[in-house]
Amino acid sequence: MKKTISLLFLCTAMFQSLSSCKKAASLTPDEKSQARAKTVAGTNAIIPYTWDNVTIGGGGYxxxxxxxxxxxxxxxxxxxxxxxxxxxxxxxxxxxxxxxxxxxxxxxxxxxxxxxxxxxxxxxxxxxxxxxxxxxxxxxxxxxxxxxxxxxxxxxxxxxxxxxxxxxxxxxxxxxxxxxxxxxxxxxxxxxxxxxxxxxxxxxxxxxxxxxxxxxxxxxxxxxxxxxxxxxxxxxxxxxxxxxxxxxxxxxxxxxxxxxxxxxxxxxxxxxxxxxxxxxxxxxxxxxxxxxxxxxxxxxxxxxxxxxxxxxxxxxxxxxxxxxxxxxxxxxxxxxxxxxxxxxxxxxxxxxxxxxxxxxxxxxxxxxxxxxxxxxxxxxxxxxxxxxREKGHEETVILTMAAPPTGPALYSGAADVFGFRHDNINAYPSRLYNINEGFSIAYCESTPANIAILGASGNDGTGTILATSANSGTTWTTRTLPAGVKLGRIAISATNPDKMVYIAGGTSGGVYYTTNRGASWAAATGAPVGSVAAVDVWSKDFSIAADCVDGDRFYIYKSGFLYATSNGGASWAQQNTTAIPAKNTYLFVTARPGTTGEVWVSLDGNGLYRTTNGGQTFTKISALTTSTAFSFGAPATGTSIPAAYSFGTLSGVKGMYRSTDLGVTWDRVDGTQKFPAGVKVIAADRQVFGKLYVGTGGRGVLYGQQ
Missing domain, CATH: 2.130.10.10 (YVTN repeat-like/Quinoprotein amine dehydrogenase)
Structure with a gap:
């Protein structure tokens, strides 16, 4: 059976290496080098990964x-x-x-x-x-x-x-x-x-x-x-x-x-x-x-x-x-x-x-x-x-995660127990905040010790709070939110932690921005309404991303269109005139680290799309027919290209995949792990190449590495 799978992957790789030639002209020299190395080494390989739990301890019935x-x-x-x-x-x-x-x-x-x-x-x-x-x-x-x-x-x-x-x-x-x-x-x-x-x-x-x-x-x-x-x-x-x-x-x-x-x-x-x-x-x-x-x-x-x-x-x-x-x-x-x-x-x-x-x-x-x-x-x-007697029992339900480029390895948001900061993934963590539900976490790309969280006392969003920290969650300041809102998502400017954008939850949820770290808020103009439509903490709409370089740029996806702001969230404009598909259950909008204007939109059953010009045009990542969850991680040694990870489908096989050449080729990395509790969110380690965190619907956080 293993030989049959390997042969299938090899045949698929040969086809994709030919089709990828058309894309090569748009790659940087660094990206071309990576693509050539992959072609020589063999594409669409099955890379041996070992899987274990990030230590949390209990948390479920x-x-x-x-x-x-x-x-x-x-x-x-x-x-x-x-x-x-x-x-x-x-x-x-x-x-x-x-x-x-x-x-x-x-x-x-x-x-x-x-x-x-x-x-x-x-x-x-x-x-x-x-x-x-x-x-x-x-x-x-x-x-x-x-x-x-x-x-x-x-x-x-x-x-x-x-x-x-x-x-x-x-x-x-x-x-x-x-x-x-x-x-x-x-x-x-x-x-x-x-x-x-x-x-x-x-x-x-x-x-x-x-x-x-x-x-x-x-x-x-x-x-x-x-x-x-x-x-x-x-x-x-x-x-x-x-x-x-x-x-x-x-x-x-x-x-x-x-x-x-x-x-x-x-x-x-x-x-x-x-x-x-x-x-x-x-x-x-x-x-x-x-x-x-x-x-x-x-x-x-x-x-x-x-x-x-x-x-x-x-x-x-x-x-x-x-x-x-x-x-x-x-x-x-x-x-x-x-x-x-x-x-x-x-x-x-x-x-x-x-x-x-x-x-x-x-x-x-x-x-x-x-x-x-x-x-x-x-x-x-x-x-x-x-x-x-909790050692080995891992049963939290993960709602969101974030892996910063420096500092702690991982932040996680969870149902019932809010979430955690992991400095050491093999040791019991610190609880991030004393409230039940933790459903949105963001950090400042240039100074990652600055983080923001959204939480609630009830899974319907009752008692929604915003809190910020300037020391990776050691201490917190509770902030205001616009009147009458709950749930939603938070994003922080890549260069200035005082600037944040908040999307309120619900089909009529609006977009707001702050320039004073949440002391006050103003309503944005031109932004889409209801981009985080769910009315509970189980929302699958990760619809906002901060540009990883330009501190005034943020992106929001809604119904096939990417909206962008270049003034910290005050005003927004639709970028693409030709719609890409709508989301299919899960949605992840992710900006590429180290590059301005590049955004990837993961649409679950409708695939994975990439823009390099701030959303004006998109290219479909053709190798993956589905992309349920998506994340960028640390680059491989000798390159600055971030590794891309998707829980998706390649050649009819659903699994966890990794690309080191910006989606031209993908390697399978799930091994024997079947993720029976579901994949709710993934966060690739920004500090260690090849390490990936998977938030599940009842098995806590799993991590895989070579």
């Missing part, structure tokens, strides 16, 4: 945790938008399992008690199985799941019979319950279990106490809003369990007893009667997490779940007769946080699951909105000592 009952170092977590991870006990870090997959949203997990290396995941398009601790995956069932849907914090919707690896149960979001009796080769729908409305079958547990046909006889299925269904014939038929909680969240079977954490409490069924064991004072509360010690079944932990911080965590050492809350003044806690930017108030937030380690008495984990917490002795007297 961990919706479940499972631990193998008999084999050490077999612990897994699932997330709503950031894949699944395996715990590497040797290196004390989480290892992502789905970077090589096309799906990354996980709705359920199951382990096989008899095959420790086997794990099942419910991804958005079906059930997958791995027999090698998640190194590779096989799809065993097609079904509809929603890893980022409602009730994703409940579960697990998959279960393997503890007595035999052949029997697996799969609850689905909209099509009820399925069973396989041959390790997932074939599946049968169990029609006596209802489909379960909008959220479906969320919880399946198997009781191995009694057998039928060499498998466990009793199986319990939890359906939020419809109660619990039980089978006593090995999962062939089910019936509603009388008296069961209407909305079960999580269940566990121990010694023939069924424990249920549900929307109004905690209860246990002994096969005949139900007993309420809800913590005192907690009746009517929503309980999600539930776990029972393997070495002492009287020891139980439960937790409530609300979309707030400091959700109550409880422990009981007498089977639920009495409880102690583990995060109160009566039983205080200490908190040790690994990521230096985490506020300690982020404790037990929207807590989704809790689990004892069956092989280590007292070890307790819980998962929540931002990550994973760990306690080595859940039964210790006095203070209870919690610490995060």
């Amino acid at each position: 961990v919706t479940g945790i499972v631990i193998h009952p008999t084999t050490a170092n077999r612990m897994y977590i699932r997330t709503d938008v950031g894949g699944a991870y395996h715990w590497d006990g040797t290196n004390q870090r989480w290892v992502q399992l789905l970077d090589g997959m096309s799906q990354i949203r996980v709705d359920g997990m199951a382990l096989d008690a008899n095959k420790p290396d086997r794990v099942y995941l419910a991804l958005n398009d079906g059930v997958y199985r791995s027999d090698n601790v998640g190194s590779s995956w096989t799809k065993v069932m097609s079904a509809t799941y929603n890893g980022n849907g409602d009730m994703r914090w409940t579960g697990e919707c998959l279960a393997v019979d503890p007595l035999t690896s052949t029997v697996i149960y799969a609850g689905t979001r909209s099509d009820g319950l399925y069973r396989s009796t041959n390790e997932g080769t074939a599946w049968t729908k169990i029609t006596s279990v209802p489909n379960g409305g909008v959220n479906g079958v969320r919880t399946v547990v198997v009781d191995p106490a009694t057998t039928i046909s060499s498998r466990s006889a009793k199986v319990y299925v939890g359906i939020p809003g419809a109660g619990i269904y039980r089978s006593t014939d090995g999962g062939t038929t089910f019936a509603a369990l009388s008296g069961a909680p209407v909305s079960p969240n999580r269940m566990a079977v121990v010694d023939g007893n069924l424990y249920v954490a549900h929307s109004t409490g905690v209860t246990v069924w002994n096969g005949t009667t139900w007993k309420d064991i809800t913590p005192a004072g907690g009746t009517g509360k929503n309980y999600c997490g539930l776990s029972i010690e393997a070495s002492d079944h009287l020891k139980i932990a439960v937790c409530q779940r609300y979309s707030t911080f400091n959700n109550p965590l409880y422990r009981s050492s007498d089977g639920g007769t009495t409880w102690q809350q583990m995060n109160t003044a009566a039983l205080p806690i200490t908190k040790t946080v690994e990521p230096t930017w985490w506020p300690t108030s982020w404790f037990s937030s929207a807590t989704s699951s809790i689990a004892f380690d069956p092989l280590h008495h007292g070890d307790l984990y819980y998962t929540d909105w931002f990550g994973i917490w760990y306690l080595s002795n859940a039964w210790q007297a006095g203070s209870v000592d919690w610490s995060t």
Whole structure:
């Protein structure tokens, strides 16, 4: 297969090298030298790149945790938008399992008690199985799941019979319950279990106490809003369990007893009667997490779940007769946080699951909105000592990035946690600003320590703020914005950080300029309206760029036309009379470093365009049929030509590409990385040739380098 791909690239390269001759006359001597070098070396090569995460630490919802009952170092977590991870006990870090997959949203997990290396995941398009601790995956069932849907914090919707690896149960979001009796080769729908409305079958547990046909006889299925269904014939038929909680969240079977954490409490069924064991004072509360010690079944932990911080965590050492809350003044806690930017108030937030380690008495984990917490002795007297286990877990959703030519390596803007400054991409960063959403970052090309950010307290733009810094984000000054505006984009003059241009968000959003670093603003004339049309922080319109040389020039793209100003944003004029295509979802307008008047416009499905005369005329970069994201980075040694990067399509192959000759030829640099969380934005390193940062929709920031 590799040989076939290489031959395809070589044939394409031969064709493009011929067509590029027509363009050679417009290249500078430096550019011609680079093009000749590429022709000699071979164009459209596949360059070996290694990929890893820029260290941030957590930041996204961990919706479940499972631990193998008999084999050490077999612990897994699932997330709503950031894949699944395996715990590497040797290196004390989480290892992502789905970077090589096309799906990354996980709705359920199951382990096989008899095959420790086997794990099942419910991804958005079906059930997958791995027999090698998640190194590779096989799809065993097609079904509809929603890893980022409602009730994703409940579960697990998959279960393997503890007595035999052949029997697996799969609850689905909209099509009820399925069973396989041959390790997932074939599946049968169990029609006596209802489909379960909008959220479906969320919880399946198997009781191995009694057998039928060499498998466990009793199986319990939890359906939020419809109660619990039980089978006593090995999962062939089910019936509603009388008296069961209407909305079960999580269940566990121990010694023939069924424990249920549900929307109004905690209860246990002994096969005949139900007993309420809800913590005192907690009746009517929503309980999600539930776990029972393997070495002492009287020891139980439960937790409530609300979309707030400091959700109550409880422990009981007498089977639920009495409880102690583990995060109160009566039983205080200490908190040790690994990521230096985490506020300690982020404790037990929207807590989704809790689990004892069956092989280590007292070890307790819980998962929540931002990550994973760990306690080595859940039964210790006095203070209870919690610490995060975040190394390797990277789940931020990136909204924007900027890589300056000097100073810090990278700035990033993110959903929920605002964003970060990275001086060292392998160390936990500093948080840029204390507000939720960070969606626009700009720096001054000549003095990059001068930066500006746009953020908001809500993802609809509520509480939009502008702040500037003259020391790379060490300290900030909050600035004004024009009255009545929100969201949008900010750009800074290449030579004077006092001069900025702001585009307000929304279809009627106008353009404004300042000459005093945001102390006051004036409306621009002649500028397009609504060039950042989205009404939330997820806008894909990166429609403005500051010229990298001329401090008075800025550019805005709207609907096929490039507008420019030569007086710091006061007045604008349309430059091209012949329209280029409209954007197709993603839009990136990028000025070439070191050159005035050169702007590249990346239009996603409508390709990549370049102007060298400030927008009067454009040339299509013909090699790429699509360009979803685009960025310039540091030049290769011996040249001043910035490297260009595009996440696009070349010869029918979608991937990450790099050009060192201004788009004449492109090399593929993504390697085995499939970007299953999506490519939301890219920023090439301006200080190190060949290094590229990729902002994702749930895997934080990835970086690749040769």
